[in-house]
Amino acid sequence: MSKSGEFCPRCGDDVPERPEPLPGEPRDRDAALCDACYFEQFDLVDAPDRIEVLVCSRCGAVHRGNRWVDVGAKDYTDVAVDEVAEALGVHLKAEQVQWGVEPEQVDQNTIRMHCTFSGIVRGTPVEEQVVVPVKVSRGTCKRCGRISGGAYAGEVQVRADEREPTKAERERAMEIAHEMVQEREADGDRDAFVTEAKEVDDGADIKLSTNKLGRALSKRLVEEFGGDFEEYATLVTEDSDGNEVYRVTFSVRLPRYRPDEIIDPEDGDGPVLVTSVRGNLKGTRLASGERYEARFDEEDAPDALRLGEREEAVETTVVAVEDEHAVQVLDPETFETVSIPRPDFFDTNADEVLVLKSRAGLHMVPGEDA
Structure with missing residues (x-):
């Protein structure tokens, strides 16, 4: 040189x-x-003598600055590594810097981080080792504090028209609520949470952190199940600025009938397999296979007898095809040969068909792939 x-x-x-x-x-x-x-x-690395980390004991969020941050760490060691990485400074003149860390669990609340750095400075390879103790303390973030305190702004009450929601409908409604919260959490929204979700005698009650979340859940339930919802606001308090704070109840009413339910409308044309309850009531006539449709507003929902479910249909043997309108099959209970209507969805090559026996008689039922 x-x-x-x-x-x-x-x-x-x-x-x-x-x-x-x-x-x-x-x-x-x-x-x-x-x-x-x-x-x-020369110091290759500028490291603090000690790092203190406040972690929420319930959700694992880390307190940084004046806010809580969801870090997605699997344990406190991951948190310690992230905090050390944020706190260490490497000399600006160093090039081709590489570093590694080896954590040492001293006790339940202390992790000693052994860090090794290497780089090139003035064309000379340099290496430096630093040890940074990380003290982990536990607390409760604002979000978890609100949850444990039972705070909520919106409540979604899931009910049904002239019936009680099924267990599957109740469980699915609560599942959708948790899915929506997870979606918002993934987008960084820490204000979204489910305070409580439970089954009640006539449906399900879901308490949510915000009115916005309650309205969004109500819309999604109606999209999936059909029906409609209304909302009712109640003044509960005023905030520190004197603004009125309302709690909103969202009343979701599911349709009177459900897909795959078999009903007998009072129009004399026989049973219907319900296929959709979104918008109008849609279905298939079991006697003919023709399409059925009726208005499904709460006031206009057709009166009908509930005969059963598609899943209650059983297989029976086809004995003979009488003509274009009738088929002979074995009665699944008496094993006698009986004549039943021949609908459009009947497969003339089939040896067995699904049938449902009800107060309306014996009728063929289409399979789920029909």
């Missing part, structure tokens, strides 16, 4: 020639030092 002709102001040794700074770039005040003197005072 060529010499610059200058001497180190500390030891007097020759200083190697270094590139001139670019126009406008400040001159490095340490450039006048020789390598030996420069590395005497």
Whole structure:
């Protein structure tokens, strides 16, 4: 390396020639030092003596600055690694920096982080090791505090028209609520949570953190199950600025009938397998296979007898095809040969068909793939 002709102001040794700074770039005040003197005072890493981390004992969120942050860590060691990575500083003159960390669990609340750094400075490989103790303390974040305190702004009450929601409908409604909260959490929304979700005698009650979330859940339930909802606001308090704070109840009413339910409308044309309850009531006539449709507003829902469910239909043997309108099958209870209507969905090559016996008689039922 060529010499610059200058001497180190500390030891007097020759200083190697270094590139001139670019126009406008400040001159490095340490450039006048020789390598030996420069590395005497050089620190590759700037590390704090100790790091303290406040972690929510319920959800694992980490308190940073003045807010709680969901870090998605699997345990407190992951949290400690992330916090050390945020706190350490590497010298700006270092190039090709690499580092690794080896955590040491001292006790339940203390993790000692052994960090090794390497890099190139002034063309010379350098390496430095630092040990940073991380003290983990536990608390409760604002969100978990609100949940444990039972705070909620919106309540979705799931009911049904002239019936009680099935267990499957109740469970699905609560499942959808938790799915929506998870979606919002993934987007960084810490204000979204389910305070309580439970089955009650006539449906399900779901308490949610915000009115916005309650309205969104009500809309999604109607999209999936059909029906409609109404909302009722109740003044509960005022905030610190004197603004009125309302709690909103969302009354979701599911349709009177459900898909795959078999009903007998009072129109004299026989039973119907319900296929859809979104918008109008849609279905298939079991006697003919023709399409059935009726208005399904709460006031206009057709009166009908409930005969059963598609899943209650059983297989029976086809004895003979009488004509275009009738088929002979074995009665699944008496095993006698009986004549039943031949609907459009009947497969003439079938040896067995699904049938449902009810107060309306014996009728063929289409399979789920029909």
